[in-house]
Amino acid sequence: MTTAAILTAAGGGSRLGHVLPKALVPLAGVPLVVHAARRLAGSGVVDLLVVTVPAGFAEEFGRVLDGAxxxxxxxxxxxxxxxxxxxxxxxxLLPPDVDVVLVHDAARSLAPASLIARVAQAVRAGHRAVVPGAAVTDTIVQVAPDADGGPLEVVANPDRDALRLVQTPQGFDRALLDRAHAAAAARAGDEDRSATDDASLVAELGEVVHVVPGAAEAVKITTPRDLALAELMLGAAQGETS
Structure with a gap:
């Protein structure tokens, strides 16, 4: 049995205010992609890693990952x-002996090794599609346009105890994930119609997606504020272990 991790790192860094691709933006002096890759490797459940990179940056990504x-x-x-x-x-690109696949975002670079292991273990236990979900602490409302063109109207107040913020890595039985991507292949080239995560593709097949507890550290780094908060989070974690 072999577990592979796919680390998506091909996005741009414009929303972070950087000319570098997002995954190469440094967090405490270390590229985001390296933080994420180290935690995947340190989880003890990943046997091989495939990293998706932007065109023209393969050499630079190779250099920083070799250095890791x-x-x-x-x-x-x-x-x-x-x-x-x-x-x-x-x-x-995955070899045929891979039977479990974790799909992770480099933007969630501080997702801890314990979370990665929890997702993989849930798949190994027979749950073929697993996502980590963080509890919702804010009040969430569903809105709709006002009939007279005024402010949006609240049309529903979902029970936040029944809601989760979906994180990565997401874990899958490899055959199921292959089937889900094959079924949606026609949409993959259209950014507006493509899936934003892999669990949604699996759900479209009518398969059950299971949720395990997420982690506060697995927040997505998208803006300069997110990066600053991640620096504080990383510093706090290092202080606790020193």
Whole structure:
């Protein structure tokens, strides 16, 4: 039995205010992609890693990942025009003995090794599609346009105890994930129609997606404020272990 991790790192860094691709933006002096890759390698459940990278940056990604001295094989592949296309390209490179696949975002670079292991173990236990979900602490409302063109109207107040914020890594039985991507392949090249995560593709097949507890550290880094908060979070974690 072999577990592969696909690390999506092909996005741009414009929303972070950077000319570098997002995954190469430093967090406490270390690129986001390296933080994420180290935690995947340190989870003890990943046997090989495929990283999707932007066109023209394979050499730089290769250099920083080689420098990370990860204790597992790493393959790079150029990402596609959407996240869905990037994951599909990475799936095509996995050897046939891989039976569990974790799909992770480099933007969630501080997702802890314990979370990664929890997702993989749930798949190994027979749950073929697993996502980590963080509890919702704010009040969430569903809105709709006002009939007279005024402010949006609240039309529903979902029970937040029944809601979760979906994180990564998401874990899958490899055959199921292959089938889900094959079924949605026609949409992969269209950014507007492509899936924003892999669990939604699996759900479209009518398959059950299971949720395990998420982690506060697995927040997505998208804006300069997110990066600053991640720096504080990382510093606090290092202080606790020193």
């Amino acid at each position: 001295r990860l204790a597992l094989p790493v393959t790079l592949t150029v990402g596609g025009s959407s996240r869905q296309a990037s994951v599909a390209a990475a799936l095509a």
